[in-house]
Structure formats: structure tokens, C-alpha cells
Amino acid sequence: MGNKQTVFTHEQLEAYQDNPFRQRIAQVFSDDGDGHMTLDNFLDMFSVMSEMAPRDLKAYYAFKIYDFNDDGYICAWDLEQTVTKLTRGELSTEEVSLVCEKVLGEADGDHDGRLSLEDFQNMILRAPDFLSTFHIRI
Numbered sequence: 001m002g003n004k005q006t007v008f009t010h011e012q013l014e015a016y017q018d019n020p021f022r023q024r025i026a027q028v029f030s031d032d033g034d035g036h037m038t039l040d041n042f043l044d045m046f047s048v049m050s051e052m053a054p055r056d057l058k059a060y061y062a063f064k065i066y067d068f069n070d071d072g073y074i075c076a077w078d079l080e081q082t083v084t085k086l087t088r089g090e091l092s093t094e095e096v097s098l099v100c101e102k103v104l105g106e107a108d109g110d111h112d113g114r115l116s117l118e119d120f121q122n123m124i125l126r127a128p129d130f131l132s133t134f135h136i137r138i
């Protein structure tokens with residue numbers, strides 16, 4: 001078990017319950033990919049989301065979570081789902097499209113119209129907000 005903690009605080013569980021990506025997070029961290037998490041899956045998730053986790057590790061999992069259709073890239077459609085959830089539905093469809101265009105325009109380093117993990121990691125250096133959902137204060 002290493003130094004993983006085994007008891008969750010009320011605040012940690014609340015932060016998780018309140019996370020707009022909860023369902024996606026559960027899918028990514030569950031062994032079977034259908035969102036049924038074992039205790040070990042939970043522990044892995046909390047260690048990735050802890051403030052102590054290295055940024056690259058967080059970026060790797062954030063990328064998987066934002067890649068809604070699991071094809072290894074964040075395309076415009078994935079990005080729209082992401083921005084809509086990050087802003088908790090407070091932006092209009094046009095505003096979401098504008099944000100996505102801007103993010104893709106700035107972060108798509110090789111201009112293939114979608115974000116690879118490398119594009120995404122570069123984006124996070126400029127827009128750390130994209131990782132903010134993946135911090136849980138411990």
C-alpha cells in the first residue's frame with residue numbers, strides 16, 4: 001500500500017461528489033472501464049488528485065478524462081464537453097465554441113485539428129485552470 005492513505009476525510013469525499021467529471025473520472029480509474037471502482041481504484045484516484053502529485057501525472061490523467069471518446073486525442077467535440085463541464089453549463093453554446101476554437105488554435109502545435117497528449121501538456125503550462133478540477137486538498 002506504500003504511503004497511500006486509506007481513510008478519506010469528509011471534505012475529500014465531498015469534493016469528489018461535487019466534481020463535474022465524477023463519472024468520467026470513475027470510468028478512467030476503474031479496472032473494467034465502466035465506472036465501478038474498487039477501493040484500490042479510489043486510492044489511485046486520490047493519489048493522482050492530491051496536491052502532492054506531479055503535474056505531468058495529473059496532466060496524463062486529465063488528458064484521459066477529457067478524451068471522452070477514448071481515441072487518444074482531444075478533438076473539438078471532446079473539448080466542448082470539457083469546457084461545458086468545467087464552466088458548469090454557465091456559458092452559451094456560442095461561448096463554448098469560441099473558447100474551444102481559441103484553445104485549439106493556441107494549443108494545437110502540429111495543426112492537425114486535435115490535441116495530442118503533448119499538445120495538451122503544453123497547453124497546461126499556459127492554462128493551468130484545466131487541471132484545477134483535479135486537485136483535492138489533503
Ligand SMILES: [Ca+2]
Nearest residue numbers: 067069071073
Ligand atoms: Ca477523443
Ligand SMILES: [Ca+2]
Nearest residue numbers: 112114115116
Ligand atoms: Ca495536434
